Amino acid sequence: MPEAVSEDAPFTLLERSELFAFLLDLIQRVYRPSIQSAVTDYGLVIVGGQSLTLWARQYLIDEMTGEEVGFVTSDDLDFIGKPNSIDYCARVMGVPFRKAKMDDNTINIAAAYIDWVDGKEVIVDILEMDSVGGAPKKEIFKYLSVLDIEGVQVAVIDPITCLKSRLFNLFAYWQDRPHRESVRVKIALRASNHYLRDLLVNDGYRVISEHIRRIKALALTPLGKRVYVEYGIDVLDAIPYDPALFPTAYMDRERPNMLRQIDDARRRKLIQYQRFACGPIHLSHLHPAVENDPR
Numbered sequence: 001m002p003e004a005v006s007e008d009a010p011f012t013l014l015e016r017s018e019l020f021a022f023l024l025d026l027i028q029r030v031y032r033p034s035i036q037s038a039v040t041d042y043g044l045v046i047v048g049g050q051s052l053t054l055w056a057r058q059y060l061i062d063e064m065t066g067e068e069v070g071f072v073t074s075d076d077l078d079f080i081g082k083p084n085s086i087d088y089c090a091r092v093m094g095v096p097f098r099k100a101k102m103d104d105n106t107i108n109i110a111a112a113y114i115d116w117v118d119g120k121e122v123i124v125d126i127l128e129m130d131s132v133g134g135a136p137k138k139e140i141f142k143y144l145s146v147l148d149i150e151g152v153q154v155a156v157i158d159p160i161t162c163l164k165s166r167l168f169n170l171f172a173y174w175q176d177r178p179h180r181e182s183v184r185v186k187i188a189l190r191a192s193n194h195y196l197r198d199l200l201v202n203d204g205y206r207v208i209s210e211h212i213r214r215i216k217a218l219a220l221t222p223l224g225k226r227v228y229v230e231y232g233i234d235v236l237d238a239i240p241y242d243p244a245l246f247p248t249a250y251m252d253r254e255r256p257n258m259l260r261q262i263d264d265a266r267r268r269k270l271i272q273y274q275r276f277a278c279g280p281i282h283l284s285h286l287h288p289a290v291e292n293d294p295r
Helices: 011-016 018-031 035-040 048-059 066-072 085-093 137-142 159-170 178-203 205-219 222-231 248-276
Strands: 045-047 076-080 108-115 121-127 145-149 152-156
Touching: 018 035, 018 048, 018 076, 018 085, 018 121, 018 145, 018 152, 035 152, 045 048, 045 137, 048 066, 048 076, 048 145, 048 152, 048 159, 048 178, 066 178, 085 108, 085 121, 159 178, 159 205, 159 222, 178 205, 178 222, 205 222, 205 248, 222 248
Parallel strands: 045 152, 076 121
Antiparallel strands: 045 076, 108 121, 145 152
């Protein structure tokens, strides 16, 4: 699948692509018999690039640019799973999986290599349960989400866990395409915002308050502060802003206190960068624009 497409290419082109349809079919084969069994018995949860693609498909289908569509797509499919998931996936997908060996030096427990057009391969990876950078197994299953894919319920990491994983990848030592990954971080932020707004409207503030604490904690991590200084990306953009939907106590006390704490931490991090040349500083911090920020 291409890394970029023309700016006027709508997300619907991805929907109609043969490769994306094939990947969706593989996903449906895994969960169609029983999502409960797939998760409980085999530990199968969609992670990696396809999790971001599915959340973009859910929330951002009408607002993505051509570059974003190109960067959000992935030509492989990653699950986490238990060892017994290998035979299960081979059976329901109808493709052979190669089990990892002790000397393979990989986080996969198995992978399937499926021939595609023009000599390309579609790779399906089953990863170790605790191998997703930025997202420990306990968190993945605690906040597990379910999406409907053409009538089939599938298990996928929630958008905030996806955001944490994309942020980890952006600063991973092996990352050689930082612009692409920074775009993916922004897409995960927007998907998280839509996701939390849905929860807020349908289930109320009490349900999303824990997620707000997760995002606050992420903003205060070294990676959360670093992405703000180096890329001008604000992790707090994942939190929807709508005073009519939030309780007065949150708008009057909790939110202002959170913003003050995070602003102070970011200010100190920016000073550290300026004094000790820790890394690049985003232009927005060098020439700050006057913004009408309701926060």
